[in-house]
Amino acid sequence: MLLVKVLRINLSDNSWRIEDTTAQGPVTLGVKVHNEANSWGLDPFDPQVPFVIGMGPFVGGKMPGFHRLMVVFKSPMTRTLHVAALGGAAYKFMGSGIDVVIITGKSKSPVVAFLSSDGVELRVVEPIFEYGNYHGAYAFTKYLLDTYREFFVKYNARAVVVGPAALSTYNGALVSIDVNPLKGEFRPGAEDFAARGGPGTALAMGHNMVGIVAGGTYRARYAKVNDMEFINKVMIESFKKPFRQVMDEKTIKYRFDPGIGTGGTFGVNYPHYRELLPLFGYKSIYLPREVRAQHVEAILRLFWKPFNDEVFVRSKSWYNCGDFGCSVVCKKVWHGKKVDYEPFHAMGPFIGNYIFEEAVPLVDLIDQYGLDAIEMGHVVAWLFDSLEHGLLKPEEVGLNDKPVFDPLRFNPTIDSRKNARLADELIRGFVGRSTEVLRLVAENGIRAAARKLDEMFHERVLKVGRSFRDLVVYAAYGGSGYMTPNLYWAPGMVAPMYVLGRYWTNYTPTFMGPEDFAKSSLGRAVMEALIDDAGLCRFHRGWVEPVLDRLYTEVIGMQPNKDLYKEFAEYSMKANAEPTPWESERARDVVATMAKEIGSKEWIFEDYEDYVNWWRRFKATIDAGLGVITR
Structure with missing residues (x-):
């Protein structure tokens, strides 16, 4: 089982501790932490609702794509657990030696956490949204870079911050812009956003944390992620081609x-x-x-x-x-x-x-x-x-x-x-x-x-x-x-799935009967949850999915948790936030018009009962596939 180094921060008294635990990855651990906190019964902004951010086990090696930061939080939009992803940031965050950060409590003043291979420090930092020629989250990032330049240079650090929207709306994102600390400049194109579901709002309004800056000297957790002989062997046995060729073709x-x-x-x-x-x-x-x-x-x-x-x-x-x-x-x-x-x-x-x-x-x-x-x-x-x-x-x-x-x-x-x-x-x-x-x-x-x-x-x-x-x-x-x-004009994007707003569904612009569509959507959801738990950029999914079980088995010595998506469903039921039938006429018509577009003869959607029937049969198939019992 994967040994994970966890930083637990309690902002009610600005205390922290580092502990070791076992978990497949940050998403698996996030669900576990939320269940232990009984957060399903709390408001998303309750300070006791954990905010979890971390990386997967394959960081630091010669297989690119495994350097996403994953966020697990109770969404102010969905009112249940949600996952957001931030591309590339784990490449520098891993240097701190911390795999996962769990935040509870609420600080009296805005706080930024500084994580490094030498320790942890919580600093009161008022978010600055106008600085030089920069605005919003870009201004705050540049302010942190200039003010704490020594930290950024020493630890080759990267920041994750909130912007003004996290302080005034339900829809705030987490923003991370990679920097060249020696030059004090942003790196072109190296900016990303963990945005869907309002994670920035959950962090700022729920905990009064406005940023995390991390870096250091730690690198790969497992030697095999740097073993090109092993990596090429896995790819040749699975694809009949060496790793670099497979990756180039699949991306x-x-x-x-x-x-x-x-x-x-x-x-x-x-x-x-x-x-x-x-x-x-x-x-x-x-x-x-x-x-x-x-x-x-x-x-x-x-x-x-x-x-x-x-x-x-x-x-x-x-x-x-x-x-x-x-x-x-x-x-x-x-x-x-x-x-x-x-x-x-x-x-x-x-x-x-x-x-x-x-x-x-x-x-x-x-x-x-x-x-x-x-x-x-x-x-x-x-x-x-x-x-x-x-x-x-x-x-x-x-x-x-x-x-x-x-x-x-x-x-x-x-x-x-x-x-x-x-x-x-x-x-x-x-x-x-x-x-x-x-x-x-x-x-x-x-x-x-x-x-x-x-x-x-x-x-x-x-x-x-x-x-x-x-x-x-x-x-x-x-x-x-x-x-x-x-x-996307895709029925799977509004179908009764337990996590939407990302790609945990069949998002192909097509139409099928509810049972077949649900089975294809559930298959994607189960795999996408595992991809996120591995901290993988889904642009790399084409070469990773066929070998992911083997990577877990041979690099870490464990089998991946195939029940992860089921755990999201069970949490949503406890939170009274499972999927409910469409309220919006246009949402229903995303399904009906696609059925018409492909010339479906069986599903004409002539009256409201047709919509309800398709929806209920889809959800029943999902629940049966997961083995869950709904009310």
């Missing part, structure tokens, strides 16, 4: 695919998904395919091509996340800004903005605030659509104009700029809670806010004939939890 999408002349999630997804891209807050699912094709042509011309020409023709600005042995260089950088599909789609076509250059400052603003870009795409699109339908007035969300949010009358070259400008104002107002409506959303999240808005504007709802909740896509958990889907 080609994220580096550069010469077959399509692009790479990375942004470069590949647009020409690949085309008419299946979700646009205008998922309103595109109702459009005929030929109309969607017209939109795609404009997106490829105005949104995709400028990026592709710059990154793959002119500058070739490709980097990695700070996992220094990784040759995938998945971080494509456009004039200093890291570009990935989901944050740019969230601030691009999903909110009615087809001009790439207009999306760049929006993504940068979201990153500075330390927000989850996917969630903010849903928030902006939802509020835009509420304005379009007349459920809200511009001044009620701090605007002086209405967006153009009807895809049938949208002019990409004119209306994109208008929508981008209004999105900028809306995001700033959201973090600043500048109006009653924006405060309601920022403090409560979409699901609870939609209910309250339906009450506040009851007469408008009756007049328009649409509910606020029907204009946004989310999966519901228990009485108040929810999760918005990653930006």
Whole structure:
């Protein structure tokens, strides 16, 4: 069994201790710690709810990809356990010799933990969000780098911080920007965000911790992760090819695919998904395919091509996340800004903005605030659509104009700029809670806010004939939890799975009967949980999944815990936050329109009972596969 070095911090009295325990990885340990604390019965911001952040066992070796920091926390959005991942940061964090940090209690003053191979120190540090030419989480990171330069240089350290959004909204992320400590500079492209579910908010509001800085001299935990003879032997026996060749072939999408002349999630997804891209807050699912094709042509011309020409023709600005042995260089950088599909789609076509250059400052603003870009795409699109339908007035969300949010009358070259400008104002107002409506959303999240808005504007709802909740896509958990889907037109992203908002499901844009779809989704969920527990970047999943059992067995001497996903399900049941049937009409229609798109004859979804039947049969199959009994 893997011996894990755990740092337990109690911020109620600013005490800490280091202990050894056994666990497969940070996610397994996180679930165990939450169960021991009975956190299922506590509010997500209760100081006794543990916040767990750590790395997997394969760090420090010659197999890149195993250097993600994993976060396990009780989400203020889902109201149950959630997992978020932060790419590359474990490469430096491992130097501290600490595998997992468990935080409980709440400090009276904001605190930053400094972890090194020489010890632990908790320092009171007020978060600085304006510093030099930097703003938000970038300013705070630069302030820490300059103020504690000696620590960064001595231990080759990296910071994880919160941004302003963690102090004022449910949607705060953890932000980590790798640095060159000797030069006092940020490393290009080496920035990442543990964002889904609000981990930054959970850390800041629940514990008043605003950052962790870690580094040191420790490296690989196990000798075999540096044994290339062993690594190549495993790969040859599994793939008939040596390790480097297998890794290059299995990660080609994220580096550069010469077959399509692009790479990375942004470069590949647009020409690949085309008419299946979700646009205008998922309103595109109702459009005929030929109309969607017209939109795609404009997106490829105005949104995709400028990026592709710059990154793959002119500058070739490709980097990695700070996992220094990784040759995938998945971080494509456009004039200093890291570009990935989901944050740019969230601030691009999903909110009615087809001009790439207009999306760049929006993504940068979201990153500075330390927000989850996917969630903010849903928030902006939802509020835009509420304005379009007349459920809200511009001044009620701090605007002086209405967006153009009807895809049938949208002019990409004119209306994109208008929508981008209004999105900028809306995001700033959201973090600043500048109006009653924006405060309601920022403090409560979409699901609870939609209910309250339906009450506040009851007469408008009756007049328009649409509910606020029907204009946004989310999966519901228990009485108040929810999760918005990653930006794919995929029924598996809103299906009754116990962890959503990540890729713990079948997220292929397709449709099947509920039993078959559930079985395929459960298979992915079980494997994705194991990938996260190993601290693996999922861009490497193609070469790791077939050999993961063997790596655990031969490197660590244990079999991986295949019941990990089941443990999440059992926790959600105890927290009264298991999946509940769709409340949103548009969420239901993500499933129904995909069934129509592929020409399903069995599932027509003519009435509400059809939706409920598909949902219930899907969930029953998941629960039977896990061997759990629900109420």
